[in-house]
Amino acid sequence: MQICSVLYDIIGLMKTVAFSTDDTRYMARAVQIARQGLYSSHPNPRVGCVIVNNGRIVGEGWHQIAGQGHAEVNALAKAGDKSRDATAYVTLEPCSHFGRTPPCSQALIDAGISRVVGAMQDPNPLVSGNGYNMLREQGIEVSCGLLAAESEQLNPGFIKRMSVGRPLVRVKSAMSADGRTAMASGESQWITGAGARQDVQRLRARSEAIITGVDSVLIDDPSLTVRPEAWTQGEWPDVLNEPIQPLRVILDSQLRTPVTAKMLSVPGNTLIVCATENPQRQAALEAVGAEVLCLPDKEKVPKVDLCSLLVELARREVNEVLVETGATTAGAFVQQGLADEWVVYMAPTLMGSDARPVLLMQGIDTMKNKLSLTMKEVKQVGNDLCIHYTIPCAVGKL
Numbered sequence: 001m002q003i004c005s006v007l008y009d010i011i012g013l014m015k016t017v018a019f020s021t022d023d024t025r026y027m028a029r030a031v032q033i034a035r036q037g038l039y040s041s042h043p044n045p046r047v048g049c050v051i052v053n054n055g056r057i058v059g060e061g062w063h064q065i066a067g068q069g070h071a072e073v074n075a076l077a078k079a080g081d082k083s084r085d086a087t088a089y090v091t092l093e094p095c096s097h098f099g100r101t102p103p104c105s106q107a108l109i110d111a112g113i114s115r116v117v118g119a120m121q122d123p124n125p126l127v128s129g130n131g132y133n134m135l136r137e138q139g140i141e142v143s144c145g146l147l148a149a150e151s152e153q154l155n156p157g158f159i160k161r162m163s164v165g166r167p168l169v170r171v172k173s174a175m176s177a178d179g180r181t182a183m184a185s186g187e188s189q190w191i192t193g194a195g196a197r198q199d200v201q202r203l204r205a206r207s208e209a210i211i212t213g214v215d216s217v218l219i220d221d222p223s224l225t226v227r228p229e230a231w232t233q234g235e236w237p238d239v240l241n242e243p244i245q246p247l248r249v250i251l252d253s254q255l256r257t258p259v260t261a262k263m264l265s266v267p268g269n270t271l272i273v274c275a276t277e278n279p280q281r282q283a284a285l286e287a288v289g290a291e292v293l294c295l296p297d298k299e300k301v302p303k304v305d306l307c308s309l310l311v312e313l314a315r316r317e318v319n320e321v322l323v324e325t326g327a328t329t330a331g332a333f334v335q336q337g338l339a340d341e342w343v344v345y346m347a348p349t350l351m352g353s354d355a356r357p358v359l360l361m362q363g364i365d366t367m368k369n370k371l372s373l374t375m376k377e378v379k380q381v382g383n384d385l386c387i388h389y390t391i392p393c394a395v396g397k398l
Contacts, residue, residue: 019117019143019146022055023089023117023146024146026052026057026089026117027091027117027119027146028147029050030048030049030060030071030090030119031091031119031147031150033048033060033062034046034047034048034063034071034091034151035154036048036062036064036237037063039202039205039206039237039240039243040064040065040237040240041064041065041066042208042244042319042320043066043208043318043319044063044070044158045092045158046062046063046155047062047063047070047071047090047154048061048062048063048071048090049061049062049071049072049074049075049089049090049091050088050089051075051076051078051079051086051089051113052086052087052088052089053082053085053086053087058078058079058082058083058086059076059083060074060075060078061073061075061076061077061078064239065239065240070094070104071104072088072094072107072108073104073107075088076107076108083112084112084113085113085114086112086114086115087114087115088113088115088117089146090117090119091118091119091120091147091154092118092119092151093118093120093121093128093129093132093144094107094116094131094132094135095124095126095127096131096133096134103131103134104131105130105131105135108135109134109140114140114141115140115141115142116132116135116140116141116142116143117146118132118144118146119144119147119148120144120145120148120151120152121144123162123163124162156168156340157208157318157319158319160319161314161317161318165314166307166311166314167208167310167313167314167318167320168319168320168321168340168341169323169333170207170322170323170339170341170342170343171330171333172200172203172322172343172344173343173344173345173358173359174190174191174344174345175344175345175358176191176347176349176351176355177346177347177348177349177350178350178351178352179357180351180352180355180356180357180358181327181356182326182355182356183351183355183356184354184356189220191347191349191351192345192347192384193347193381193382193383193384195381195382195383195384196347196381196382196384198231198381199345199381199386201226201231203322203343204224204226204322204324205226205243206320207246207320207321207322208246208247208313208317208318208319209246209313209318209320209321209322210224210247210248210321210322210324211249211251211309211321211324211325212248212250212251212323212325213250213252213326213329214252214253214257215326215328216324216325216326216329217250217252217257217261218258219326221261221262222262222263222324223262223263223266224248224324225243225263226244226245228240228243245267245268245269246268246322247268247269247270247271247316247318248263248268248269248270248271249271249309249313250271250272250273251306251309251325251329252273252274253275253276253303253304254274254278254302255272255276255278255281255285257272257285257290259287264285264289264290265288269289269291270289270290270291271290271291271293272285272290272291272292272293273292273293273294273295273304274292274294274295274304275294275296275303275304277294293312295308295309295312306336306338323339326356327359328360330360331359331360334361334391335362335371339391340391341376341388341389341390341391342373342388343387344358344386344387344389345381346386347384371391372392373389373390374389375388376388376389
């Protein structure tokens, strides 16, 4: 996703800038510290800022928690008077509007910053280009495009939400070496080991919403919570006393979710999305704390309209979605072109041909209809493999 380049070409602001080796080094540091907000800054983007004066770093900051100071403000606070005539390296265009906090562009101006190096332009229409223009109008030297790709990788969901009005969708699957995800009976706990399950905690923690199907709720009764005790010592972000629990979304076309479901009694909110109205069942679920939303798919009755659901989640400021469910729902997201990434945890076991496949996708009966994937990463997690694919055919892919 080369968002910065595309946006600059569109509005005619891109210009050739010669960045120095030091510029690259300081921006790389800004990218590094921005990653500290991976599990805590949402729904805001993960941003890092480094302030340099006379060849020395005098302040660093990253956006920690939504509603608190942005990266630039935190870096300026550490730099103090040393900010005057300094250069600020920022992984995302400084904001120019009043939101939960005042505009960072004005803070940089007030601090006496003389130069701003940005990695990319903000895709948020409220900011896009305005932050840099605000700085230029005050005589500050501004250049953009340094380590743009690295900056974009920090915020794939935020960029997609702002650009096309839908969150990034990441499908997670656990399977055996022969591609099976549950026994014929539905039994699936546990295919993979403790290391893989711990790694899934990281996927949950960076997501604002987790989607599952009602069959998974009926069979496994999961909580789908972020549990910091499952992390290794020192990994849990110091800025969070309690985890930010993602919104749990149950795809339940006929409202079969039991009122005793575990996820209705644990911290966080649960949204149950149905396809047919049932006032009595809806009232019962709402009485135990669930929110019920009806989004029928007019072409696949009685199914939930997955595209409309993603638009609704984007409206709720959801940047990244984790689909953590069985083969039917996971396959639907992939086959409908709604999944951007597929993360597969593969155990060194065989479950046999009678066990359930990892994805159920109908109608792929010739080689020309096969779906191609791009392998992004492979790593060993305990005794299992984690294979991370991107899905080039995703609708709205940037």
